[in-house]
Amino acid sequence: MGLSTKLFLNVLKFIVLVCLSTSTIAKNKSVPIQSTVLATSYSVQDLDTGEILQSKNDKEIRSIASITKLMSAMVFLDSLPNLINIVTVKSIKGISTKIPNNTQLSLADLLHLSLMSSDNLAAKTLAINYPGGEAQHVKDMNAKAESLGMTSTFYSDPTGLLDTNVSTAQDLTKLVKHAENYLIVKSFSTSPKYLIEIPGKKTTKKIEFHTTNRLVLLNSDIIISKTGWIQKAGGCLVMLVQHQGHRLAVILLNSKNTNTRLRDGVLLTEYNDVRNNRNIR
Numbered sequence: 001m002g003l004s005t006k007l008f009l010n011v012l013k014f015i016v017l018v019c020l021s022t023s024t025i026a027k028n029k030s031v032p033i034q035s036t037v038l039a040t041s042y043s044v045q046d047l048d049t050g051e052i053l054q055s056k057n058d059k060e061i062r063s064i065a066s067i068t069k070l071m072s073a074m075v076f077l078d079s080l081p082n083l084i085n086i087v088t089v090k091s092i093k094g095i096s097t098k099i100p101n102n103t104q105l106s107l108a109d110l111l112h113l114s115l116m117s118s119d120n121l122a123a124k125t126l127a128i129n130y131p132g133g134e135a136q137h138v139k140d141m142n143a144k145a146e147s148l149g150m151t152s153t154f155y156s157d158p159t160g161l162l163d164t165n166v167s168t169a170q171d172l173t174k175l176v177k178h179a180e181n182y183l184i185v186k187s188f189s190t191s192p193k194y195l196i197e198i199p200g201k202k203t204t205k206k207i208e209f210h211t212t213n214r215l216v217l218l219n220s221d222i223i224i225s226k227t228g229w230i231q232k233a234g235g236c237l238v239m240l241v242q243h244q245g246h247r248l249a250v251i252l253l254n255s256k257n258t259n260t261r262l263r264d265g266v267l268l269t270e271y272n273d274v275r276n277n278r279n280i281r
Contacts, residue, residue: 037267038260039235039252043169044268047177047240047247054268058169061152062253065228066118066212067167067236068160070175070189073115074182075140076126083108083184089125095161097121098207103198108184113196115189117209118227120159127158134158148174163232169251176240176249179224189225190216213237215262223247227261235261241269 043058045051052058084106091101097119099105105113105122107129113122130137134157141155150171156164167175179185191211198205211217212227221242228236235255241248250268255261 035267037252037255037264039255039264041169041254042252042264042268043173043249044251045173045249047249049246053248055169058251059152060253061166061168063163063230063233064160064165064167064172064253065163065230065233065236066120066160067172067226067228067238067253068155068158068165069114069118069123070179070185070224070226070238071141071144071155072123072127072137072158073111073185073188074179075137075144076111076130077182077184078140078144079131081107081129083111087125087129089121092121092124095120095124095159098209099196100198100205100207103196105196109194109196111184112188112191112194113209115185115226116191116194116211118212119209120161123159145171145175148178150174160228160233161230163230169253172238172251172253173249176224176238176251180240180247186223190222192217212258213239213262215239215265227258229258229261235259235264237261237265239265243269 041057041060041062042055043052044054046053086104086106089099089103089105099113099119099121107126110122110126113119114126127134127137137158138155141158145153145155150167153167153171154164156162193211194209196207196209198207213225216222216225222239223242224240226238233254235258236253239250241250248269250265252261252264252268255264
């Protein structure tokens with residue numbers, strides 16, 4: 001492992017540990033700062049060689065929460081929409097969001113908010129505006145999963161709010177690999193923040209949205225990122241990382257919470273370094 005890589009990993013570990021230790025969860029001592037991966041299902045695969053570097057229960061079918069939005073976005077883009085088109089975002093009962101009711105946003109805005117900050121109303125609105133509507137959108141999500149050989153995957157809705165959106169770490173590796181073909185997905189999913197402006201009668205209201213994966217703030221080598229969380233799914237994270245000249249698909253499902261999924265991501269990348277250099281600790 002080169003000096004720069006060691007330094008990066010040490011800094012990254014320190015920052016994530018600080019984030020965990022200062023969180024409400026850590027202060028309540030309900031989740032310790034872990035030194036091992038807490039996700040019950042994970043896989044790290046070198047997409048350039050096909051080698052699986054780390055894995056555990058990678059064929060286990062699990063709820064995937066907002067990881068769903070990665071497929072949702074790609075299927076929407078497959079319909080070749082005009083992303084500058086403006087739509088009115090309507091509030092929907094049971095779906096929380098920072099987007100005010102009746103806000104007019106472009107389809108590009110909605111894609112950005114769905115992938116970067118995992119906004120559920122943004123993803124739902126995209127599906128509603130899909131050719132044929134939401135039902136057709138979900139149908140096409142499942143058809144695309146089948147075409148990619150994701151045999152253990154099923155989608156019930158475009159947001160991931162339903163726990164019946166399920167997949168495996170192996171299947172999601174195929175999804176992340178395919179997502180690399182979408183420049184917009186790569187750009188939007190790794191964006192650190194995004195500002196929308198809502199014109200008013202007197203002033204323009206500005207609302208800033210942020211990434212749900214703080215690791216993209218620390219590592220410019222993350223090519224694709226998507227997080228997920230609902231109670232049934234636990235903390236989920238998928239990433240495509242350019243690392244030491246290789247593209248690594250990092251998939252983890254059912255971590256303990258939204259903080260530990262980030263720590264798991266760091267640990268899985270570090271374990272890969274250890275394995276490659278035969279430096280067993």
